[in-house]
Amino acid sequence: MARIYGEDAPVKAAFPATAAGAAKLPAAPRAKGLLLYVHVPFCRSRCHYCTFHSQAFNQVTFAWYHKLLLQEIDLWGRRLKNPPLRTVYFGGGTPSLIPLTQLDQIMKAIRKAFNPVPGLEATLEANPDSAHDVSYFRALLSMGFNRLSLGVQSFNDLDLHMLGRPHSAAMAAASFQAARQAGFANIGLDLIWGLPGQRVNTWIEQLKAAANLRPEHLSAYNLTVEDGTAMARMVGEGGDFKLPSEQEQGRMFIYGSEFLESMGYMHYEVSNFARMGFVSEHNSGYWTGSDYLGLGPSAVSTIGRRRFSNPRYMDEYDAYVRGGLVGQDHEELTDQDLLREMVMLSLRTAKGLDLKLFREKAGYDLVKRQEKLIAALHQKHLIRISHGHLRLTKDGMLVSNVIIRRLAFDDD
Ligand code: SF4
Numbered sequence: 001m002a003r004i005y006g007e008d009a010p011v012k013a014a015f016p017a018t019a020a021g022a023a024k025l026p027a028a029p030r031a032k033g034l035l036l037y038v039h040v041p042f043c044r045s046r047c048h049y050c051t052f053h054s055q056a057f058n059q060v061t062f063a064w065y066h067k068l069l070l071q072e073i074d075l076w077g078r079r080l081k082n083p084p085l086r087t088v089y090f091g092g093g094t095p096s097l098i099p100l101t102q103l104d105q106i107m108k109a110i111r112k113a114f115n116p117v118p119g120l121e122a123t124l125e126a127n128p129d130s131a132h133d134v135s136y137f138r139a140l141l142s143m144g145f146n147r148l149s150l151g152v153q154s155f156n157d158l159d160l161h162m163l164g165r166p167h168s169a170a171m172a173a174a175s176f177q178a179a180r181q182a183g184f185a186n187i188g189l190d191l192i193w194g195l196p197g198q199r200v201n202t203w204i205e206q207l208k209a210a211a212n213l214r215p216e217h218l219s220a221y222n223l224t225v226e227d228g229t230a231m232a233r234m235v236g237e238g239g240d241f242k243l244p245s246e247q248e249q250g251r252m253f254i255y256g257s258e259f260l261e262s263m264g265y266m267h268y269e270v271s272n273f274a275r276m277g278f279v280s281e282h283n284s285g286y287w288t289g290s291d292y293l294g295l296g297p298s299a300v301s302t303i304g305r306r307r308f309s310n311p312r313y314m315d316e317y318d319a320y321v322r323g324g325l326v327g328q329d330h331e332e333l334t335d336q337d338l339l340r341e342m343v344m345l346s347l348r349t350a351k352g353l354d355l356k357l358f359r360e361k362a363g364y365d366l367v368k369r370q371e372k373l374i375a376a377l378h379q380k381h382l383i384r385i386s387h388g389h390l391r392l393t394k395d396g397m398l399v400s401n402v403i404i405r406r407l408a409f410d411d412d
Contacts, residue, residue, distance in 0.1 A: 034084065038088065038090045042055060047163055047165055048164035065297070070105065073106070084115045085114035085117065094126075097130050100139050121281040122145045122146055123280070125151060126179075129166045131175055137179045137182030152191060155205075155210065157169050159195055159198075162195065163192065176215070185216070189219070191219070193249075194244060195223055196244075200252050218265060218273040220260075222271075284349075287345045288345070297314060310326075335362075339361060347403070351391070373407065373410060
């Protein structure tokens, strides 16, 4: 359930020819290597709140996807000239639905096409209903996966039923224990808060159940009710459920994060917590503006200033990969786009926005340019400036979207 996204196309078509006639390739991936995201668009069933791109798993469509994905991996590897790879992240969808033999083939293709750096972080998102045997997790380890992200969402069976999850709380705990027993030393759990009927105390109980398992990482996402979902009908007019009030949700966020900090988890991004040494390298790479390559239907990539978007549906993806269209269309990011992304992404992190770095890139001082807004936010204890960084306070994180939008876009 990833939030972030994720050619034998004629190279000339994708990257315009230089004066010498050679294809102009994107600059070599910045920093320590590329972040690779593999989108797996299959799920067992549709959860009631979900708007991610996924479809019901079936062998025929999966075989189609698998073949195209291997082609796309090979193509990008050649196009980028076997670049160093620092992370690989299988998200979706439900990557744990991929049969082991095919998953092994995909991992081998990635190792062949790219150049994994020592200590490569390799994460697989797994759901408890499709990842539960010790032997399954041992097989993942043998393929090189060293990080697991388990989609638990809740340890309460009534909540799970309401969310439309195809597993119970007991299955989630059993899945975690099996992964640990197999030897996974880096396991993250995903939870959702702000559920209909939830209160601060019942949310803290969820966090206690999660912390009792001693995962290395926890992601806690606020339930977003999107139009057209089953959840929207459940909480809409005439529906049976009622969302907690804004004030109650505010308390859940603050008390929940304080509870996790008291249990030794660092609150390093609005929705993410980690024990020392277990911050997600992959997600941190996104937030610090590293290059990332997304493979599979609907995946997005950013390499240098170029943003590529893969088609969403399988037939379009087929035409895109087999028809030699991969990487043809890209959006060229402007300086302003890059600066806005820098503000939007870094303000979500505990480290915040490096003001000196921003000044060097932008050629102006954000604090001076946004003096009134920053003074007002500071007075309301929503932001603070320390050690040259602009950071959101916990109260600020609660309304992070509004603050970030204003700081990033109000200078037009
Ligand atoms: S497991 Fe549920 S929430 Fe995750 S992508 Fe599939 S349908 Fe969506």
